[in-house]
Amino acid sequence: MNAVDIFFNADVLARAFPILLRGLGMTLLLGFTAILLGTALGVGIALLRLYGPRPLRLVAILYTDLMRAMPVLVVLILIYYALPFAGIVLSSFAAAAIALSLVLGAYTAEVMRAGLQAVPRGQSEAAAALGLGFWLTMRKVILPQAVRLVIPPHASNCVSIIKDTSLASVVAMTDLLKQATDAQALFANPSPLIGAALIYVAILWPLVRLTGWLEHRFQRAYQR
Secondary structure: OOHHHHHOOHHHHHHHHHHHHHHHHHHHHHHHHHHHHHHHHHHHHHHHHHHOOHHHHHHHHHHHHHHHHOOHHHHHHHHHHHHHHHOOOOOHHHHHHHHHHHHHHHHHHHHHHHHHHHOOHHHHHHHHHOOOOHHHHHHHHHHHHHHHHHHHHHHHHHHHHHHHHHHHHHHOOOOHHHHHHHHHHHHOOOHHHHHHHHHHHHHHHHHHHHHHHHHHHHHHHHHO
């Protein structure tokens, strides 16, 4: 048996493909859930760190530092295996979604904080002079400008978090990697793992190129 039959067995790949597609659906669902929750959490943490009372600002700083310092896998294991000792039992999907959201939230908070601080102070002063309240100023003046600044780095963080969904297989979630591993054992052939790798590349490579295009586009816009 040659290397092609071992790693690129067409028959095994054809039989494993429906299994991989089921795992792909779970991977995409987990990734989108983590991005939505993590983005919302990160924006809230950034606002709290910049404009909240001092005790809450310290909590926000501690949260972002810890989540950025801890590996995603460690956060996932703590949530899935440690919380049951406190009486909190989560499904593998819920645990993975929470872990990825917490980590992405920390990175989003830092990116958003930098974006908010990059908006000229005169913008908020002009809004105050017009009689706009804090939240209206944020919604109409500051946040729209900050979002334009943070789209490229945030898009890069989102691509990274989609890659990290593969860690959910550690807690037995039926994501793409877990389904590929099960298919490998079922067919006694590593071809399903190669198929999963190709699917990851097919999904993430366009997103990586999109991130590069966004960075280039916004950089040109700032230089005008």
